[in-house]
Amino acid sequence: xxxxxxxxVVMCAWPASGVYAQEPQTRAxxxxxxxxxxxxxxxxxRSGRLERALLALENRRILERVLNPPEGFYPKIGNITPGSGxxxxxxxxxxxxxxxxxxxxxxxxGSTQKYWIVDARLTMPELAGGRVxxxxxxxxxxxxxxxxxxxxPDSQSENHTTYGLRSTDFGGTAGVRVTPWLSFASGLEHMxxxxxxxxAQPDFLRSEVSAEFNTRQPRANPRQGARYAIxxxxxxxxxxxxxxxxxxxxxxxxxISLYKNRRVLALRGFASVSDAADGSAVPFYFQRTLxxxxxxxxxxxxxxxxxxxxxxxxEYRWEIFTAMDGAIFxxxxxxxxxxxxxxFSDLESDYGIGFRFGTSNGVFLRIEGAFGSSGGPHFIFRxxxxx
Numbered sequence: 001x002x003x004x005x006x007x008x009v010v011m012c013a014w015p016a017s018g019v020y021a022q023e024p025q026t027r028a029x030x031x032x033x034x035x036x037x038x039x040x041x042x043x044x045x046r047s048g049r050l051e052r053a054l055l056a057l058e059n060r061r062i063l064e065r066v067l068n069p070p071e072g073f074y075p076k077i078g079n080i081t082p083g084s085g086x087x088x089x090x091x092x093x094x095x096x097x098x099x100x101x102x103x104x105x106x107x108x109x110g111s112t113q114k115y116w117i118v119d120a121r122l123t124m125p126e127l128a129g130g131r132v133x134x135x136x137x138x139x140x141x142x143x144x145x146x147x148x149x150x151x152x153p154d155s156q157s158e159n160h161t162t163y164g165l166r167s168t169d170f171g172g173t174a175g176v177r178v179t180p181w182l183s184f185a186s187g188l189e190h191m192x193x194x195x196x197x198x199x200a201q202p203d204f205l206r207s208e209v210s211a212e213f214n215t216r217q218p219r220a221n222p223r224q225g226a227r228y229a230i231x232x233x234x235x236x237x238x239x240x241x242x243x244x245x246x247x248x249x250x251x252x253x254x255x256i257s258l259y260k261n262r263r264v265l266a267l268r269g270f271a272s273v274s275d276a277a278d279g280s281a282v283p284f285y286f287q288r289t290l291x292x293x294x295x296x297x298x299x300x301x302x303x304x305x306x307x308x309x310x311x312x313x314x315e316y317r318w319e320i321f322t323a324m325d326g327a328i329f330x331x332x333x334x335x336x337x338x339x340x341x342x343x344f345s346d347l348e349s350d351y352g353i354g355f356r357f358g359t360s361n362g363v364f365l366r367i368e369g370a371f372g373s374s375g376g377p378h379f380i381f382r383x384x385x386x387x
Contacts (some may be wrong), residue, residue, distance in 0.1 A: 068361070071095055076107045078383035081143055082292035082301040085112035101127055117141035131177050133185075138170035147302040151284065153335050153346065155304065157375070164196035165285055171206075181215045195285055202239030208232065216255060220362035221385065223264050224257035235286065243283050245276040253387055266315040268387050270295075273339055274307040282307050290333050290348070291375070293366075293382045297331055298350025298373030306335035310342050313387065317356075325356045329368070329386075349373065354380070 068074065076091035089109035097104045106120040121137035145162040149155045171189030178184070191204045210231035216222040229251045237243040249272045256265040272288045284305065290296045291303030295311050311333035320326050332349040336342055354368030363385040370378045 084115040087111035134174040142166040223261040297370035299375035
């Protein structure tokens with residue numbers, strides 16, 4: 001009987017001791033147990049629909065495969081000029097058309113404003129083991145209504161008019177890469193500009209030499225690095241010497257990476273100086289302009305026009321989520337008829353905010369609002385990056 005009684009006592013005590021062993025002995029253990037139980041019920045954060053869609057576009061490279069494939073037919077979408085409106089048309093690429101070093105590409109694009117351009121070229125990007133590059137190209141275009149407000153910084157918006165410009169151009173370029181980030185190039189192009197408001201215009205032969213230092217990464221949508229480029233051009237009036245002139249241009253871009261490339265400070269300075277020979281002039285349709293979605297964004301396209309141009313741009317860009325960036329920007333610049341007036345006084349300026357959609361392979365769409373200028377607020381819907 002004693003043995004049986006002892007067995008009953010042990011069996012009754014064993015479950016109780018097991019339960020007591022599972023209970024926390026302190027308040028800290030109690031809190032830790034509660035946190036552990038709650039963590040089991042917490043779901044990982046989910047991305048929004050837009051972010052998931054943009055992430056799929058980037059990971060699957062849908063935009064690149066549809067809009068920018070390495071070979072075959074594709075829809076070419078964008079803008080022909082700042083004033084052309086939305087443009088679309090067929091494009092075609094074919095690699096290795098002559099051996100393994102020559103690629104062919106062509107496109108025909110028309111816009112909502114009845115602008116059109118057809119372009120064809122043979123490119124040789126990797127000759128001599130990648131040290132030499134060259135291309136041969138031809139294009140024909142018709143720009144029906146290009147804006148003109150007069151010449152100089154004091155031109156008035158109420159003097160606005162338009163002109164048509166068409167031309168057939170063909171030429172080629174060749175260059176050498178001294179290093180992956182330093183290259184030199186030269187080019188020659190024959191141009192036949194025809195302007196609707198003028199009776200007759202000469203043909204031109206444009207020659208150019210240039211040098212480029214480029215460490216931007218990635219090249220099509222930079223997050224760090226720099227690009228310093230300088231070019232000299234000579235325009236030769238083939239029907240005489242009324243419009244012979246030279247032009248020198250410098251383009252400086254610097255990208256300062258912040259917070260592991262999620263934030264970028266992008267800076268740009270651009271200057272263009274033209275000099276006509278004695279007794280010659282720079283045709284107005286070849287003069288540089290400011291105003292529009294790519295430079296002074298707070299003004300109408302081609303709002304200012306003259307022989308010399310000075311431009312400064314600054315942007316603070318940040319990653320909102322995959323394939324979508326925000327940007328705050330500031331633009332300032334001026335045109336001048338004399339080189340002596342290329343200074344920091346009387347600059348036109350604007351500021352604004354925008355959003356960009358794209359990947360490391362390039363910006364597909366840019367939506368911006370520009371404010372603070374004497375030209376009033378402007379809304380920008382543009383295909384492609386600003387710089």
